[in-house]
Amino acid sequence: MPNKALVRSRAAELRARFEKAGAAVAETSLLQPADVLLDLYGEDIRARAYVTSDSLLGEQMLRPDFTVPVVRMHMEHGAEPARYTYAGEVFRRQEADARRANEYTQVGYEVFDGQDPAAADAEVFALIQDTLSGLRLRAATGDIGLLLAAVRGLDTTEARKAALTRHIWRPRRFRALIERFAGRTTEPPHRAALLADGDPLQSGVPFIGLRTPDEVRARIARLREDAAEPPLSTVQVDLIDAILNVRETLPFALERLRDIAVDMPAITEAVFCLRDRIEALDKRGVDVNAIQFEGSYGRTNMEYYDGFVFGFYADHADLPPVATGGRYDALTRVLGQDSGIPAVGAVIRPDVMLKLEGQL
Amino acid sequence: MTIKLGVPSKGRLMEKTFDWFGARGIALARTGSDREYAGKVEGVDNVELVLLSAGEIPRELAAGRIHLGVTGIDLVREKLGLWDQQVEVMAELGFGRADLIIAVPACWVDVDVLDDLDAAAAAFRAEHGFRLRIATKYHRLVREFLRENGVADYQLVDSQGATEGTIKNMTAEAVADITSTGETLRANHLKILSDGMILRSQATLFRARRAPLEGQDRETLDALLDTLGL
Numbered sequence: 001m002p003n004k005a006l007v008r009s010r011a012a013e014l015r016a017r018f019e020k021a022g023a024a025v026a027e028t029s030l031l032q033p034a035d036v037l038l039d040l041y042g043e044d045i046r047a048r049a050y051v052t053s054d055s056l057l058g059e060q061m062l063r064p065d066f067t068v069p070v071v072r073m074h075m076e077h078g079a080e081p082a083r084y085t086y087a088g089e090v091f092r093r094q095e096a097d098a099r100r101a102n103e104y105t106q107v108g109y110e111v112f113d114g115q116d117p118a119a120a121d122a123e124v125f126a127l128i129q130d131t132l133s134g135l136r137l138r139a140a141t142g143d144i145g146l147l148l149a150a151v152r153g154l155d156t157t158e159a160r161k162a163a164l165t166r167h168i169w170r171p172r173r174f175r176a177l178i179e180r181f182a183g184r185t186t187e188p189p190h191r192a193a194l195l196a197d198g199d200p201l202q203s204g205v206p207f208i209g210l211r212t213p214d215e216v217r218a219r220i221a222r223l224r225e226d227a228a229e230p231p232l233s234t235v236q237v238d239l240i241d242a243i244l245n246v247r248e249t250l251p252f253a254l255e256r257l258r259d260i261a262v263d264m265p266a267i268t269e270a271v272f273c274l275r276d277r278i279e280a281l282d283k284r285g286v287d288v289n290a291i292q293f294e295g296s297y298g299r300t301n302m303e304y305y306d307g308f309v310f311g312f313y314a315d316h317a318d319l320p321p322v323a324t325g326g327r328y329d330a331l332t333r334v335l336g337q338d339s340g341i342p343a344v345g346a347v348i349r350p351d352v353m354l355k356l357e358g359q360l
Numbered sequence: 361m362t363i364k365l366g367v368p369s370k371g372r373l374m375e376k377t378f379d380w381f382g383a384r385g386i387a388l389a390r391t392g393s394d395r396e397y398a399g400k401v402e403g404v405d406n407v408e409l410v411l412l413s414a415g416e417i418p419r420e421l422a423a424g425r426i427h428l429g430v431t432g433i434d435l436v437r438e439k440l441g442l443w444d445q446q447v448e449v450m451a452e453l454g455f456g457r458a459d460l461i462i463a464v465p466a467c468w469v470d471v472d473v474l475d476d477l478d479a480a481a482a483a484f485r486a487e488h489g490f491r492l493r494i495a496t497k498y499h500r501l502v503r504e505f506l507r508e509n510g511v512a513d514y515q516l517v518d519s520q521g522a523t524e525g526t527i528k529n530m531t532a533e534a535v536a537d538i539t540s541t542g543e544t545l546r547a548n549h550l551k552i553l554s555d556g557m558i559l560r561s562q563a564t565l566f567r568a569r570r571a572p573l574e575g576q577d578r579e580t581l582d583a584l585l586d587t588l589g590l
Binding site: 038039042043044046047095096098163166167170172173176188190191194200201203205206207208209210211213215216218219220223 | 441442465466467468469470472473475478479480482483484487488491499500503504506507509510512513514515516527528530533549554
């Protein structure tokens with residue numbers, strides 16, 4: 001059987017399995033409105049998705065994932081609780097590595113159910129793990145919610161917390177901000193001169209463009225406030241680092257995070273969530289002692305996961321993860337709805353499964 | 361069989377390229393009427409001159425339709441993915457110097473570095489309801505640079521010319537463009553970000569890694585490069 005047909009038939013099997021688990025089949029268009037994806041991911045998505053256009057509808061993107069269209073569909077017609085499954089191709093530009101597929105099949109399972117988040121997390125994880133049980137895979141997990149809680153709990157201004165939250169998915173930028181807020185980097189000379197100047201807007205250059213003098217003044221006022229703010233304490237920076245550096249199996253990670261929560265009570269709720277998730281996983285028959293938790297896991301993925309994140313990997317450096325997933329409670333809000341709809345989901349790549357089985 | 365050498369088809373870039381080759385014993389010249397894009401090569405046999413727009417030379421090199429080509433490193437890196445696997449730099453020619461930079465209105469006294477641009481972009485999006493617009497024709501290079509430097513909440517808008525004017529015309533808030541002296545930027549009340557240097561470019565002689573060499577092509581190429589002292 002040709003490769004594509006093999007992948008397709010495996011995808012159909014997987015989707016049938018997810019239907020049996022209680023999901024309704026969702027179909028989405030190959031062409032997705034570009035503006036929605038651009039607003040969500042920012043300009044970076046252009047480096048990862050194929051953009052096309054016509055003179056009437058403007059820019060469209062070849063579906064780079066299913067989650068966004070499925071969430072939009074659910075926002076329009078869905079009622080909670082709901083479970084969806086889908087199978088089909090997604091398209092990703094691969095300009096940095098020609099060996100990576102630019103078109104591949106995903107089979108997904110998404111749960112919209114706010115009743116018991118820990119149980120829903122465990123349901124999705126256990127279903128994926130069970131589906132992949134014939135392969136020797138390593139599971140990695142993380143929790144973006146813990147990091148978000150840690151940032152919220154920092155003893156500093158709302159402006160600094162907002163800046164850190166905005167860059168939580170950009171580790172380098174996040175680190176640079178932490179260093180700056182901790183007073184560990186020297187301010188650029190221009191900054192000091194600007195703040196010392198009584199009336200920096202009287203520079204004699206004409207005002208051009210859409211950004212108004214008031215916006216410039218407001219930013220200078222924020223910079224002044226920030227300059228007056230004491231630096232982030234070493235203790236707090238160390239606590240953030242301690243969370244990011246956790247690398248243990250789930251039960252040990254929980255213990256470690258409980259210790260950290262003693263000094264940083266703001267993460268207590270998030271640690272309880274982790275505890276509940278571990279219990280729910282255990283109840284589902286998942287061997288939690290065999291699952292790794294990494295404090296920084298999932299930060300470089302697409303930036304809609306805001307809670308539990310996980311992936312299944314083969315010990316094979318050349319292969320992408322066999323499955324990835326996570327919780328994205330805030331996505332519906334970002335996509336324009338007033339309130340978030342708690343949701344968690346995952347996708348499997350049947351082509352990678354087949355490769356590992358030696359069939360491709 | 362001939363070795364094909366792609367050279368910009370008009371203007372100072374063409375003249376300077378002819379001068380550079382001429383100084384090394386290879387005479388390049390246009391033939392026929394002023395409007396006809398035909399040329400000849402003297403000083404080495406079996407080399408054919410192909411006059412092309414500088415912007416098309418990267419694509420022709422990548423396709424292997426020309427063996428050697430002169431164009432800016434900026435165009436090669438913008439247009440070719442994994443560019444150094446497709447072409448090899450043989451010589452930097454020392455002219456056609458231009459820097460790809462990010463510039464903002466000089467009146468933005470609060471914005472001096474990329475860090476400021478990022479903060480201003482976040483506030484701009486909250487205030488105006490859309491992402492801060494950066495006008496450019498170097499989409500890939502600018503996007504990669506901004507991603508590496510962690511700048512978010514911006515969008516690139518395409519501008520194929522008169523890019524410096526987009527801000528005054530309210531179609532962009534910042535620009536990413538080529539400049540050699542910065543004169544046009546200053547005249548349009550723009551300033552370059554202190555750390556906004558994306559790429560220093562100059563005219564460069566490239567060899568196509570995938571261009572087929574048939575018959576005596578390899579000897580011809582070696583003789584040409586030898587004459588050029590490369």
